[in-house]
Amino acid sequence: MAVALAELVPSLPVGRGWRYEIKVDGHRTVLWRLADSVRLQARSGRDVTAVWGDLAVSGLELPPGVVLDGEAVVVVGDRISFGAAQSRAASRPARARELAERYPALFIVWDLLAGPGGVDLRGRPYVERRGAMLDVLAGLPSGSPVQAVSATDDVEVARAWYASLHDIGVEGVVAKLATSTYRAGRSSAWRKARHAETVDAVVVGFTGPPLRPRTLAVRLPDGRTALSQRLSAPLAAEVGAHLVASPVSGRGRTDAGEAFTVTGPGVVVEVLAGTTRHAVVTVTRLR
Incomplete structure (x- = not known):
């Protein structure tokens, strides 16, 4: 399932027809409730059922045919921990089970792509999909880790979320047009405002082996190409799973003259905004 993506904007859009959702700090995941099992898919399409096995078990409570889009998150203490989610995602199945026992995951759902019986809802408007999603989730047992994302049509509430919830692992707010359908790829009908510590960069190459890259060559928002720390x-394991599936096309050099192996663009990573003024950047996660 190719997922829908939000356009990054500096501030939340205002006007009639916008709906707002909190953006939690975890791993983008699609949950498929099959006839007799559950499959979990990463944004890349990779099967991640084994590392989110506790969510797969909870997903069995959903009606067959349902497909949900959301974020797999892990709460440590009273904060959503991206580091804990990253550790889980990069673990082998046995280690992932150990981590799940210590810190069970939550699946924060924001969209219903298919309803009971596999009815495709992607062409229907956001408000209709949202209502159907809430109906489906209402049938889950009390205390289920599969939960609906908080949403509002009041921009002042959304701004309060943005201002006050960063310390508990909410990284921003996503705005969606009430009439928007679910379209794969990036669209201006979905817009996200994130806290400004990070920016997105496109991976154009790497150093070291593709399965476990040492550093990444990234194209920054201002057009420069730089090598990461x-x-x-x-993180190398997670990015490497994508790099091995991408063809390489020779050698390249950054603006500073550093050599790297060129790979097809398509992988996007988050880098610390403060480091992009320099020749070396710090990658914080796979987007």
Whole structure:
């Protein structure tokens, strides 16, 4: 399932027809309730059922045919922890089960792509999909980790969320037109305002082996190409799973003259905004 993506904007849009949802800090996940099982898919399309097995078990409570889009998150203490979600996503199945016992995951749902019986809802407006999603989730047992994202049609409430919830792991707010359908790829009908510590960059290459890259060559928003600092082991494993599926096309050099292996664009990573003024950037996560 190719997922819909929001356009990054500096501030929330205002006007008739906008709806607002909190943007939690986790891993984008699509949940498929099949006839007798559950499948979980990462944004890339990769099967991640084994690492989010606790969510797969909870998904069995959903009607067959349902497909949900949302975010797999892990709460540590009283904060949504992206680091904990990253550790889970990069773990082998046995280790993921151990982590799930310590810190069970939540699946924060924001869209219903198919209803009971597999009825495709992607062509219907957001407000209709939202209502149908709430009806489906209302049938889950009390305390289910599969939960609806908080949403409002009041921009002042959305601004309060943006201003006050960052410390508990809410990284911003997404605005969606009430009439918008679910379209794969990036669309101005969905817009996200994130806290300004990070920006998105396109991966154009890497150093080291593709399965475990040491650093990434990224194209920054201002058009420059730069080499990142060394990746952490979990992040290298996650990015590497995408790089091995992309063809390489020779060697390239950054604006500073550093060599790297060129790969097809398409992978997007988040980098610390404060580092983009320099020749080396810090990658914080896969987008």
